[in-house]
Amino acid sequence: MAQTQGHPQGRPQAHGPTPPHAHEIDPAFLALPSRALADAALARAKALGAEHADFRLERVRGATWRLRDARTGGGSDTTDAGYAVRVVHRGAWGFASGVDLTMDAAARVATRAVEMAKLSARVIAAARSDERVELADEPSHGERTWVSSYEVDPFDVPDAEKTGLLAEWSARLLRADGVSHVDATLMTVRENKFYADTSGTVTTQQRVRVHPQLTAVSVADDGAFDSMRTLAPPVGRGWEYLRGTGWDWDAELAAIPGHLAEKMRAPSVEPGTYDLVVEPSNLWLTIHESVGHATELDRALGYEAAYAGTSFATFDRLGTLRYGSELMNVTGDRTTEHGLATVGFDDEGVEAQSWDLVRNGTLVGYQLDRRIAKLTGLGRSNGCAYADSPGHVPVQRMANVSLLPAPEGDPSVDDLIGGVEDGVYVVGDRSWSIDMQRHNFQFTAQRFHRIRNGKLAGQLRDVAYQATTTDFWGSMDAVGGPGTYVLGGAFNCGKAQPGQVAAVSHGCPAARFRGVNILNTTQEAGR
Incomplete structure (x- = not known):
């Protein structure tokens, strides 16, 4: 992608096809x-x-x-x-x-x-x-x-x-x-x-x-x-x-x-409504919290209510819930190369697969293990059972949940920014907060840049973006192409009692969102 002043410089670099690994089991x-x-x-x-x-x-x-x-x-x-x-x-x-x-x-x-x-x-x-x-x-x-x-x-x-x-x-x-x-x-x-x-x-x-x-x-x-x-x-x-x-x-x-x-030396943000262009380095975490956890079917059925909450994306809304705009296509995938949740087989002997969670903005799938798949009549498990230790029982865990890039052309970050008159460009993850149903959230970032008339105009401080999950994804009016796509993720996704930790990746392009609420975190803290 073309680089605009202020864009992140650390990027996945093209090295040609990954050679077949020659490793054997230890x-x-x-x-x-x-x-x-x-x-x-x-x-x-x-x-x-x-x-x-x-x-x-x-x-x-x-x-x-x-x-x-x-x-x-x-x-x-x-x-x-x-x-x-x-x-x-x-x-x-x-x-x-x-x-x-x-x-x-x-x-x-x-x-x-x-x-x-x-x-x-x-x-x-x-x-x-x-x-x-x-x-x-x-x-x-x-x-x-x-x-x-x-x-x-x-x-x-x-x-x-x-x-x-x-x-x-x-x-x-x-x-x-x-x-x-x-x-x-x-x-x-x-x-x-x-x-x-x-x-x-x-x-x-x-x-x-x-x-x-x-x-x-x-x-x-x-x-x-x-x-x-x-x-x-x-x-x-x-x-x-x-x-x-x-x-x-x-x-x-x-x-x-x-x-x-x-x-x-950046000025503090003036709170209000702005258009956002969100980099994959930040958007992966929003996907994790508002889509990844919300589409774990054990959570949606209430099995995690005592500890990690429930989900607004309840089972009765499968096939009808309007999760986001028609540009929103999200997959669950246990086969992504270099993905942190990528395996050959899960901890129930289910072969790794890829499947749709959100298609054209509508909820069409969940993450399943074998028991939940049978209980809900959804057919075969899609291979989401995992235990982080031999001393722990396998539980339903997150796949690599990813937002797909634009299917045609290769819109760049510059292209997305160029379509914003008054907005904010968001780079890198930092703190976050989301409710127990994965519906109301706010996120901060490593960097926020002001956008004026399609150009970056310096950094801002004390910024957080706030929305409900469906409003946020519904406001997405453009997604970047494959050239903006990055596989983000974390080592430390927590779930279950006793607690377990799993590593998971989330791929996404840069994306543009219209009319998102921006908070001034210093003012919100009463300072």
């Missing part, structure tokens, strides 16, 4: 007795009368490095390993987990899972509920192996090289005028998972993800301060991402000090 994981453990557990579960049983062995390694002003500030390197057995017995769930890698121990874990199901069945009967756990059909996939798309496993890179690169980037920012401090972090994860169930599906998977981030802080002589963070999203890539595959780090780091200096 031999140390393959050396674990996963098949023997699964056979023992599933045989015991079936002998005890389970209608369904699945076995999951996992090893999740996560490491973090933190630097403050180019000096090491701490870090961690942990591994969560173990296995779990989940059963359906007499129409009730049962679950148990263990770490002892012997066949006798695996069989005992299966026995505990069945005992838990029996206890659950008694509780259900005492409540006089006739709701039985039944699972949507899923064909047996036999034995399958899947590895995510990356070039260099970050755990194969020496720690000194990781901290050295973060220190180099930090020092580069610190040398710039107006930058007082720099925080740098790098999070890396390698997730190995073996799954087997009583239908005959056996999968072995490995996926890698990384999240580098730098924040520059400016402190003025009068004590005023602000910050500017890199826009580079977390991705399902390896160490190559930090060496420039998929993101132009040199350009972004060079642009941050100037953006931060302009932000420090």
